[in-house]
Amino acid sequence: MDLSIGEVARRSGLSVHALRFYEREGLFANPVRRLSNGRRVYHEEDLEWLAICLRLRSSGMSVAMIRGYIDLVRAGTGNERERLELLRRHQDDVAAQIRDLQVTLEVMREKVRVYEEHVARGEADRLWNPSHPDGGRDSAEVIRVCEAASS
Amino acid sequence: MDLSIGEVARRSGLSVHALRFYEREGLFANPVRRLSNGRRVYHEEDLEWLAICLRLRSSGMSVAMIRGYIDLVRAGTGNERERLELLRRHQDDVAAQIRDLQVTLEVMREKVRVYEEHVARGEADRLWNPSHPDGGRDSAEVIRVCEAASS
DNA sequence: GTAGGTCCTAGAGTCCTGTCTAGATCAACT
DNA sequence: AGTTGATCTAGACAGGACTCTAGGACCTAC
Secondary structure, rough: OOOOOOHHHHHHHHHHHHHHHOOOOHOOOHHHOOOOOOOEEEOOOHHHHHHHHHHHHHOOOOOOOOHHHHHHHHHHHHOOHHHHHHHHHHHHHHHHHHHHHHHHHHHHHHHHHHHHHHHHHHHHHHHHHHOOOOOOOHHHHHHHHHHHHOO | OOOOOOHHHHHHHHHHHHHHHHHHHHOOOOOOOOOOOEEEEHHHHHHHHHHHHHHHHHHHHHHHHHHHHHHHHHHOOOOHHHHHHHHHHHHHHHHHHHHHHHHHHHHHHHHHHHHHHHHHHHHHHHOOOOOOOOOOOOOHHHHHHHOOOOO
């Protein structure tokens, strides 16, 4: 049931360096135990916590903020409202990120649509006229087309 | 119609430092023009492009990738397929980010729900017994509760 | 007993994205 | 004339999150 740092690295996707770094930064709730020879010993629950940790990180919570949360947990009972506050703030933050990305996704879809048309038109031009003259179509126009997609 | 760097900073939300930095990094499609005294002159279309730029940045496209795109644009017609490829990749990337954040949001909601219950229970305990004894409820349990929310 | 693989620590290095500083120029008020 | 405020350049500095290095220990297998 004991896991070595290499094992945890393999299963969590973090590097052993990152695991030691996270430990130094105080991101483990229960301090990592050691064998008599100094080697770290992890358990399944550490992997579970790491999975959450990675989710928090990938959703934009900084290492410092995660430590803030863990510090509260370590402080024991009595600060649950604070933890809840922190979690709620991050929840709101994630929701805001999603909204923003959805707008961006629409912008990207529109830009891609415009470019697809442009490329299709280019292909058509080429079919008609294999020497594909530039005919006044320059990069400035394309940029304008791109910008139009954002409005 | 001409805009100073300060004006653009104010309206774009970027700092003047960042604007000069973006220029050095080649993020402007049409090179920024100068007055005879060396000061930069911007126009509305620069602001429009900056708005897109900020969207690309905030959706995780690196400065280097944006430059890659702009380099294609500057190279003129003929590489539209490449640009389209690049835009599509980012579109997919944004879609993936949204999916991931939606999972995270669910996890957060669950954690918040569990904590709300926990806090409510704590309040109830306190009502029953104002000296709020710890009664075996320690931080380890809370962590386990948190982790449970992620499975 | 020695080669290979995993691990340890402390601390240096890297990459990205800005941000800030110093010293100079220029235009506009007072 | 002097002060203020915006701008310029080149380059130093910063912060976040790793990533890597050096030098050493330890275990296993051949």
